[in-house]
Amino acid sequence: MRPSKCLRCGSTKLDQGLLPIPFNLHPVNYKSNNQRKLSSSATVEATMCLDCGHLDLYCDPQEVKRRLK
Numbered sequence: 001m002r003p004s005k006c007l008r009c010g011s012t013k014l015d016q017g018l019l020p021i022p023f024n025l026h027p028v029n030y031k032s033n034n035q036r037k038l039s040s041s042a043t044v045e046a047t048m049c050l051d052c053g054h055l056d057l058y059c060d061p062q063e064v065k066r067r068l069k
Protein backbone atom coordinates (compact mmCIF):
# COMPACT_ATOMS: atom_id res chain seq x y z
CA MET A 1 0.00 0.00 0.00
CA ARG A 2 1.38 3.39 -0.92
CA PRO A 3 1.77 5.76 2.01
CA SER A 4 -0.53 8.82 2.24
CA LYS A 5 1.97 10.70 4.38
CA CYS A 6 5.71 10.62 4.98
CA LEU A 7 6.74 8.02 7.58
CA ARG A 8 9.66 10.25 8.61
CA CYS A 9 8.20 13.77 8.90
CA GLY A 10 4.41 13.37 8.40
CA SER A 11 4.24 15.54 5.27
CA THR A 12 1.54 14.81 2.67
CA LYS A 13 3.60 16.29 -0.19
CA LEU A 14 4.50 12.92 -1.74
CA ASP A 15 5.67 12.19 -5.26
CA GLN A 16 5.25 8.82 -7.03
CA GLY A 17 7.98 7.39 -9.24
CA LEU A 18 10.18 4.45 -10.18
CA LEU A 19 13.87 3.66 -9.73
CA PRO A 20 15.27 3.19 -13.24
CA ILE A 21 18.72 1.68 -13.55
CA PRO A 22 21.05 4.44 -14.87
CA PHE A 23 21.59 4.36 -18.64
CA ASN A 24 19.15 1.45 -18.96
CA LEU A 25 15.81 3.18 -18.08
CA HIS A 26 14.27 -0.07 -16.86
CA PRO A 27 12.86 0.21 -13.31
CA VAL A 28 14.21 -1.78 -10.37
CA ASN A 29 12.31 -5.06 -9.97
CA TYR A 30 11.75 -7.52 -7.14
CA LYS A 31 12.29 -11.23 -7.72
CA SER A 32 11.39 -13.68 -4.93
CA ASN A 33 13.68 -16.61 -4.21
CA ASN A 34 10.49 -18.73 -4.18
CA GLN A 35 9.02 -17.77 -7.54
CA ARG A 36 8.79 -19.95 -10.63
CA LYS A 37 12.02 -19.87 -12.63
CA LEU A 38 10.70 -18.37 -15.86
CA SER A 39 8.27 -15.85 -14.37
CA SER A 40 9.12 -12.17 -14.64
CA SER A 41 9.96 -9.96 -11.68
CA ALA A 42 7.61 -7.37 -10.11
CA THR A 43 8.19 -3.65 -10.49
CA VAL A 44 9.26 -1.74 -7.39
CA GLU A 45 7.43 1.59 -7.06
CA ALA A 46 8.79 4.53 -5.10
CA THR A 47 7.21 7.43 -3.21
CA MET A 48 9.40 10.35 -2.20
CA CYS A 49 8.57 13.06 0.35
CA LEU A 50 9.11 16.46 -1.27
CA ASP A 51 9.75 18.04 2.16
CA CYS A 52 12.40 15.79 3.78
CA GLY A 53 13.48 13.43 0.96
CA HIS A 54 12.37 10.21 2.68
CA LEU A 55 12.00 7.45 0.06
CA ASP A 56 9.42 4.67 0.54
CA LEU A 57 9.48 1.56 -1.68
CA TYR A 58 6.43 -0.56 -2.60
CA CYS A 59 5.91 -3.80 -4.48
CA ASP A 60 2.36 -5.15 -5.13
CA PRO A 61 2.03 -8.31 -2.98
CA GLN A 62 -0.65 -9.80 -5.27
CA GLU A 63 1.70 -9.43 -8.23
CA VAL A 64 4.49 -11.24 -6.35
CA LYS A 65 2.14 -14.00 -5.05
CA ARG A 66 1.07 -14.83 -8.63
CA ARG A 67 4.71 -15.65 -9.43
CA LEU A 68 5.37 -17.97 -6.47
CA LYS A 69 5.84 -21.72 -6.98
Ligand SMILES: [Zn+2]
Binding pocket: 006, 007, 008, 009, 010, 011, 049, 050, 051, 052, 053, 054
Ligand atom coordinates in the same frame (compact mmCIF):
# COMPACT_ATOMS: atom_id res chain seq x y z
ZN1 LIG B 1 9.03 13.73 4.87
